[in-house]
Amino acid sequence: MSVTFKDVAKLANVSTQTVSRVTNGSANVAEETRIKVNAAIKELGYIPNKGAQILSRAKSTMIGVVTVDILLHGASLITNGIRKQAKQHGYGISLAVVSTHTYEKVTAAIDELKSQRVEFVILNIPLSKEESEQIQTTYQGMHFVFIDVPLDSQVNAVYAANYEGAKAAVNLMISLKRKRFLVITGPNDSSASQQRLAGWIDSIEAHPDAAIVDQFEGDWLASSGYLHTQQALSNSCQFDAVLVGSDQMALGVLRALNEFALQVPQQVSVIGFDDTADSAYFTPPLTTIRQDFLLIGERSVLMVLKMAEAELQSVQQEFIETQLIERKSTQLYQQTEDNKDKLRALLKQ
Incomplete structure (x- = not known):
């Protein structure tokens, strides 16, 4: 009977993956373990399958992308940025869309990519610190x-400067004498959403005469912005400013x-x-915080x-700058009245 990987792994008291790494010459194996595996190979007379070794060493030409629904504007652009940059380096992408954001669904998507021998994976999906670190630990060799993910996660990550962008939004509102804020965040499981909320809160709390009068959790989509604003107004909530976690939700707010x-x-x-492509054409055109989705992907x-x-x-952590884009949805009232006066004057001519 021929000797198999499992026989070597059992004798050496290691996993079959460890035996594979040793026979393939991987550097990611402790020297003590390597000696133990090689001793088991010698004792059992195991002969590695050279054809399998060649296949296992073949370089993958795909980058895996595990993402939230690409119907979302940001997710679509990030994926496009990944695709363009990957192509420049000779890679294609293998896409896995995870609509239900559970750890089990995410790892199932990674397992599928692994079965395709994908080595490089970009995850654009909400994960906790513990989940992201566990993924990195579990999938050795990827x-x-x-x-x-949260900023304190010990994983490699690319972020938009969400906190700084959120503070810039509040500072603009304060400069316009706005004091009573309605806040509509993105989903609570999104670290990007939490970073924006933290920026809003810290900036508002720096001004004693300003306050958040009500707060809702949205889902990035226009419908949630619409429904939550309706709810606030139906409850007679008094506010003069709305901070919204995405332009799509802001459309519903308007x-x-x-x-x-x-x-x-x-x-x-x-x-x-x-700063979605459509936000400049809302009624009125929407003031927003621009984040470069394509650059995040690249x-x-x-x-x-x-x-x-x-x-x-x-x-490594890299932060992509955000930028305040001012349009008419935050225009000073006096400026608007001046425009009306100009229109009246033109009509009288």
């Missing part, structure tokens, strides 16, 4: 970059305000987050490839 006959920006100022590819080339010796 290289990961994370996009939506519709709800319009249905309640509240004028933007005369009575309520609204600011979103993302930098994620560069980071994961550096890991593969052993150029990253420690955990």
Whole structure:
């Protein structure tokens, strides 16, 4: 009877994956373990399958992408950035969309990518610190970059500067004399959403006469912005500014305000987050915080490839700057009145 990997693993008291790493000459094996495995190989007379070794050493030409629903604007652009940068380096992408954000669903997607012999994986999906670190520990031999994890996670990650962008949004509102804030966040399981909320809160608390009068958890989509604003107004909530976690939700906010006959920006100022292509064409055009989704995707590819080339010796975090984009949804009331006066003058001519 021929000797198998399992026989060697049993005698050496290690996993079959460890036996594979030893026979393939991987450096990621402790010297003591290597000696023990080689001794078992010699004792059993095991002869490695050279054909299998050649296949196992073949370089993967795919980068795996585990992402939230790509119907979401940001997820779609990040994926496009990954695809473009991967192509420049001779890689394609293998896409796994995870609509239900559970650890089990994410690891199932990684397992599927692993079965395709994908070595490099970018995860654009909400994960906790513990989950992201566990993935990195569990899947030895694979290289990961994370996009939506807590800042204290000991994993390689690329982030938008969410906290700084959120503070810039509040500072603009304060400069416009806005004091009573309605807040609509993204999902609570998203670290990006939590970073934005932290920026809003810290900036508002720095101004004693400003306050959050109500807060809701949205889901990034326009419908949640609409429904939560309706709920706040139906409860007679008094606010003069709305901080919104995404432009898509802000679209719903603007519709709800319009249905309640509240004028933007005369009575309520609204600011979103993302700077989607459509936000400049909302009614009124939306002030927002721009984040470069394409660049986030591109930098994620560069980071994961550096890991593969052993150029990253420690955990790396990269922050992509955000930018305040001012439009009419936060325009000063006096400016709006001036425009009305100009229009009246033109009509009299």
